[in-house]
Amino acid sequence: MPIQTINPYNNQLVKSFDALTEKELEQKIAKAHQAYLSWRNESIETRAALLHEVSAIMLRKNKELAKLITLEMGKLIAQSESEIEMCASVYKYYADNAAEFLKDKPLETTDGSAFIRYTPTGIILGVEPWNFPFNQVGRLAAPNIVAGNVMMVKHASNVPQCAAMIETIFRDAGAPEGIYTNLFLPGEKIAALAADDRITGMSLTGSEKAGSSLAEAAGKNLKKSVLELGGSDAFIILDDADIDLAVAKAVLGRFNNMGQSCTSSKRIIAVASVAEEFLEKFTSKISGLKVGDPMDPTTKIGPMVSEEAAQKITRQVNDTVKDGARIVVGGKRIDREGAFYEFTILTDIPKGSVAYKEELFGPVASFYKVKDIEEAISLANDTGFGLGGSVFSKDTDKAIEVASRIDTGMVFINQNVASRPDLPFGGTKRSGYGRELSPLGIEEFVNKKVIRLP
Known part of the structure; x- marks a missing residue:
């Protein structure tokens, strides 16, 4: 896949980047490994x-960074600015709390004493x-770098300017070379990196196909992975x-970021007694919104990430309607x-149809x-x-009971699912495994070393 910026607002090519050669990749891995050998010995205070x-830096450059997001993947500019604020809060959260999260944990033993010490492991891809x-x-990046690991990141090939900017921010913040490394690589190169002993852990956010490939490569090489x-x-x-x-x-949960979020509220399930009222009001809220340039703060419906994405959601909706929806x-x-597509609501969706069984990664509510x-x-x-x-209910106990019976990693009561630095984020079944954020996120790629005393 080419590494290039294509503006989804007009489908025009903006900028292209060359992929790393094998020699350049080896040099970057070597520098990252050398950086790790020093970084793991730095104090938590220095890392924080x-x-x-x-x-x-992210907060100072919020508008500049937000424009990069909007240029490359079409997010409404206000939502891009909110993303930068959220990201800055994640870095601050781990800077503020890492010392507490990583302090030695005493263990109860029948004789003598013991404790767990959290130590870094190496390069995390x-x-x-x-x-x-x-x-x-x-x-x-935030929990792993403050824990003493170093990061190498293969970002999505359609946001290369965002990818390069993150490395620049770390450099401008004073990070030693190799602490954070951007890799311009095609996706098919990733599996081979699992065999490199200097890379000790791998994490992927993305499709099932990509996750399965990474998990297979990580497992074959006995590497920890998070998906x-x-x-x-x-x-x-x-x-x-x-x-x-x-x-x-529901409007926020389904149509934020043009519905292109893993935790978007894709399937709206209403009990019959309130279903018609909800649907009428929901439909009214998403009708007649301004369509236009995502850089314009007054725009409410922007483009999807790419022409390919818009074509895919079109096929999924059309196929579901053919099935009877x-x-x-x-x-x-x-x-x-x-790459524009209308805000859409589907109903009367047959079991086994496309919308019933597939993820709709776009502005379509089922x-x-x-x-x-x-x-x-x-x-x-x-x-x-x-x-x-x-789960929405005025009876908190009833909502919690329903939440406890839903097979997911996260359930929010009377609110849409949202990412917060202090809440664990992750799923089960085909949605992956492991957790990001919260104290759990910093524990994924550290060694929980037991030290025993007489």
Whole structure:
């Protein structure tokens, strides 16, 4: 896949980058390994100071960085600015809390004493996606760098300017060479890197296919891996829900970032007694919104990430309708230049159809009406994915009970799923394994070494 910026607003090529040669790649790995041998001995305070500076730079350059996001993947400019703020908060969170997270943990023993000491392991290779080009990297880089590891990142090939900028930010923050390294590489080169003994862990956020490939390579070479893959999150509305709140959160949860989020509220499941009211209000909220340039702060519907993505969601919707589904609103490309697709709601979706079984990674909501809680839970779990989910009810105990029966890594009550630095992020089933963020995120690629005393 070419490494180039193509502006999805007009599908025009902006800039191209050359992939690394084998010699250049080896030089970068060698520098990263040498950097690790020194960095692992630095104090946590020194490492945290670097993250604080990275965070500060990102906040100072918020508008500049946000424009790069919008240029390369089409995110509305206000959402791009919010992404930079979120990413800066992740770096600050780990800078502020790493010393506490990594302090020795005493163990209870029958005789003598023992404790766990958290020690770094080496180079961590990250394979990162385009949909949150700064924040996804920050979630992996921040905890690992402050823990004493070093990062090498193969970013998505369609956001190369964002990828290069992250390395620049680390350099400007005073990071020694090799602490953070951007790799301009095609995806097929990644599996081979698992065989390199200097690389001790691998993490990927992306598709099932890419995750399976990385996991296979990591397993073959006995490397730890973390995967955050697709999702088809259920958004359950019970009969006692605050409907206006549910509508507002569904609009945000499904259509933020043009629906191109793993934790987007893709399947909206409403109990029959409130289904029609919700659907009417939900449809009204997404109708008549301004379509246009994502750089314009007044635009509400921007392009998808690429022409390929817009064509894929078009095929998925068309195939689902052929299977018997009904379009409530939207359902087609917007007649203008660029990778645009209408905000869409599908309903009467047959079991086994494309929208029922596949992830819809775009601005399309699947709406289901069910007779009761039991049917809602059954439908929510009738998927191979298990990333996130939401439950709306004024009865907190009932909502928690429903949440406990949904097979996912995360469930939010009376809100859409969202990423926060202090909450573990990750899924189950085909949505992957391992966790990012929170104290759990810093523990994935460190050695939990037991030290025993008499």
